[in-house]
Amino acid sequence: MSRNQSSDKKGQKKGLRAKLAAVLGGPKMRELEDLIRKERAIPPRIAVMGKAGVGKTTTINELFNMDWTISHAAAGTREPRTEYFDLTSDVKVAVIDMPGLGEDLDADIKYFAMYQDLMPNVDVVLWIVQANARDLSEDQRILKEVVSTGSRETLKRVVIGLNQVDKIGPGNWDEKLNYPSPDQAVSIARRCHDISEKLAEITRVDPEQIVYYSARRRFRLAEIKQAMIHAAGEKGWKLPVRSSNPLELADSEVQEFARTLRNPKKD
Amino acid sequence: MGLSDSEKRRVIEMLDSLGDSERRATLASENSFLAWLKRAASWLWERLSSGLIATVLDWLWRIFVG
Secondary structure, three states: OOHHHHHHHHHHHHHHHHHHHHHHOHHHHHHHHHHHHHHHOOOOEEEEEEEOOOOHHHHHHHHHOOOOOHHHHOOOOOOOEEEEEEEEOOEEEEEEEOOOEOOOHHHHHHHHHHHHHHHHHOOEEEEEEEOOOOOOHHHHHHHHHHOOOOOHHHHHOEEEEEEOHHHOOOOOEEOOOOEEOHHHHHHHHHHHHHHHHHHHHHHOOOHHHEEEOEOOOOEOHHHHHHHHHHHOHHHHHHOOOOOOOHHHHOOHHHHHHHHHHHOOOOO | OOOOHHHHHHHHHHHHHHHHHHHHHHHHHHHHHHHHHHHHOHHHHHHOOHHHHHHHHHHHHHHHHO
């Protein structure tokens, strides 16, 4: 956003605030502002779960347009690790990085209990699965064990993200457009539909809460975000809607063409 | 070299899809804000008529969230 646009937006907000104050009256306006400010100060809690190496860090970084690098260092972590991030001056988010599953059977038993304890206490559970994995039986086993035993209220907060769809074939990722080729788009939709059906049956999670995407390509981030906002219920509005822009990863010609579409020159 | 016609069509399709997805995410966020506000500030509803609520909600959204 340019400096002029930002200043326009600030001016508009000021005008709206004055109109609202005129409708509500000063004391009620202050009460409302205070209420919203206090609520916004409580960061929404997002637990990121899944097997090691599924792209938990990349997903969080691209969803919230930030640069979180601790997860690799914490690959061997045995406890949930909570990090608070300032997304803007008044918006924070708490991300709980969970130990990766599927590496050690004994550890998994302990981690299952840890996952189950945590799930009812967060606003959103983002469970990431690698959509391009050849064998999803282990993911299915883990999800069945951990997620399907949750209460109805807990299940509402779960979003299952099918990541790395850019690696699904037949068909290739179009690097120039940073978008799946038409062939690949068909393959992705078909494979992810099959996975979603299976996972919805196993976990009892609403199929609309199972979303395919690619974090590193920034593909369908808005869809994941929408599912997370929905899952967070009354807390969802505190999650910023905007994610990293996929066009930034496209060829410069594509970026230029997109710019001309958005800002057509006037004769 | 420039973009071919089919590439241009696909970029347009991509931008449309991106715009639609962002609008749906914004709508989900607005619905969530409304649900919270209805519970947290029920007095607001008592004070305002239904026509004014929609306007006020739009203002609040633009001031605090959007």
